[in-house]
Amino acid sequence: MIDSLMLVDDENLFHLVFEDACSLLDISLSLKSLNSSDEAAKLFEKWFKGDLQDKPECVFVDLNIIGSSFDGIELIRKVNFEYGNNVVIGIISSSNEPEEQAKAVQAGAQFWIIKSDDIEPRLEQFKEDYEGYKNRTAPFKVYK
Amino acid sequence: MKFNKEIKNELIELLEKKNIGLEGNILKIIDTSDDPNFAKYVEDCKEKDKETRKKRLDITKQVQEKNKELLEVNAENERIMEELQSTLKEVEDAKITFEVQNRELVAWKQDNERISLELQQEMAKSELARIGAEEAKTAAVNDLDVLQKKKQTELIGNIVKIALGVIISIGIITTFMYILALLINKDTQMIGSTWSNMLGILLTNAFSIIGTIMGVKYSGKEDKE
Numbered sequence: 001m002i003d004s005l006m007l008v009d010d011e012n013l014f015h016l017v018f019e020d021a022c023s024l025l026d027i028s029l030s031l032k033s034l035n036s037s038d039e040a041a042k043l044f045e046k047w048f049k050g051d052l053q054d055k056p057e058c059v060f061v062d063l064n065i066i067g068s069s070f071d072g073i074e075l076i077r078k079v080n081f082e083y084g085n086n087v088v089i090g091i092i093s094s095s096n097e098p099e100e101q102a103k104a105v106q107a108g109a110q111f112w113i114i115k116s117d118d119i120e121p122r123l124e125q126f127k128e129d130y131e132g133y134k135n136r137t138a139p140f141k142v143y144k
Numbered sequence: 145m146k147f148n149k150e151i152k153n154e155l156i157e158l159l160e161k162k163n164i165g166l167e168g169n170i171l172k173i174i175d176t177s178d179d180p181n182f183a184k185y186v187e188d189c190k191e192k193d194k195e196t197r198k199k200r201l202d203i204t205k206q207v208q209e210k211n212k213e214l215l216e217v218n219a220e221n222e223r224i225m226e227e228l229q230s231t232l233k234e235v236e237d238a239k240i241t242f243e244v245q246n247r248e249l250v251a252w253k254q255d256n257e258r259i260s261l262e263l264q265q266e267m268a269k270s271e272l273a274r275i276g277a278e279e280a281k282t283a284a285v286n287d288l289d290v291l292q293k294k295k296q297t298e299l300i301g302n303i304v305k306i307a308l309g310v311i312i313s314i315g316i317i318t319t320f321m322y323i324l325a326l327l328i329n330k331d332t333q334m335i336g337s338t339w340s341n342m343l344g345i346l347l348t349n350a351f352s353i354i355g356t357i358m359g360v361k362y363s364g365k366e367d368k369e
Binding site for chain 1: 197200204
């Protein structure tokens with residue numbers, strides 16, 4: 001089980017869906033949900049400077065975060081190339097564009113989960129693959 | 145996480161009597177290995193929590209679906225509104241174009257009416273000029289006719305004068321010669337007959353000339369009429 005998760009998504013209803021799905025599937029013990037990539041970047045900056053309180057093990061980022069200065073791929077790039085690259089991080093989005101996925105890989109995303117009504121099976125698969133992401137042995141994967 | 149016996153009993157009693165139990169992820173970190181009763185309590189709480197979460201997840205998904213549908217309907221409405229606005233703009237543009245064309249047509253009609261009026265005035269002027277020209281032509285023709293008649297009359301007068309002059313001269317000369325022959329006692333038989341013949345011929349010719357003149361004059365009057 002993942003100790004702590006972070007979700008960055010502008011859709012508040014999805015926060016509830018994700019929290020309940022993770023709880024039912026025993027994916028994580030705690031979940032922090034944020035609405036904007038700017039807020040997430042600020043936290044990662046703080047953790048990078050040494051204050052590791054509340055730092056998540058794994059981060060799920062939406063691709064298009066309305067109301068933010070930059071999108072999910074840019075947030076992943078910042079986390080990986082500016083704030084230490086020490087969390088499991090990937091995209092959770094309704095988009096399934098190969099071009100965007102290629103960009104996400106370049107930014108250092110480890111997975112891409114397609115967001116839909118029936119998200120539980122994908123999260124279950126992700127849970128099974130999680131150890132591979134944690135020790136950086138699993139390749140980039142799209143959960144359709 | 146471990147609880148002491150008292151807390152465990154209180155929690156179990158609370159669940160049994162008031163149906164209030166622990167919820168959420170805290171249940172996943174409680175150590176129940178040494179107490180089967182409390183382990184059952186935690187399992188019951190987990191089961192209850194799971195049911196609650198399932199219900200909430202279903203409802204949230206339904207709300208999310210409705211929300212999605214509403215967003216789609218909203219997007220469709222916005223698209224229709226944009227189309228309506230676009231159509232309205234096209235209609236307004238067409239109306240403006242129509243008004244401009246209408247104004248141009250009215251101006252063109254006014255121009256046409258003005259040109260038509262000018263044309264009518266010019267036609268009236270032209271008609272007047274034509275009538276004037278015809279009158280001038282008639283006057284000129286009349287003048288020419290009068291002039292011709294005048295010339296003719298003059299010519300006739302001259303001819304008459306000359307003819308009368310010739311006749312009178314010949315008459316006078318012949319008469320003089322006949323008188324001279326009488327005075328100088330010459331033979332007058334021949335000149336006398338000649339004089340009488342001559343006088344007869346001259347009178348005949350004179351009357352002939354007068355007759356001709358009168359005929360010409362009469363003929364000219366008929367033509368004029």
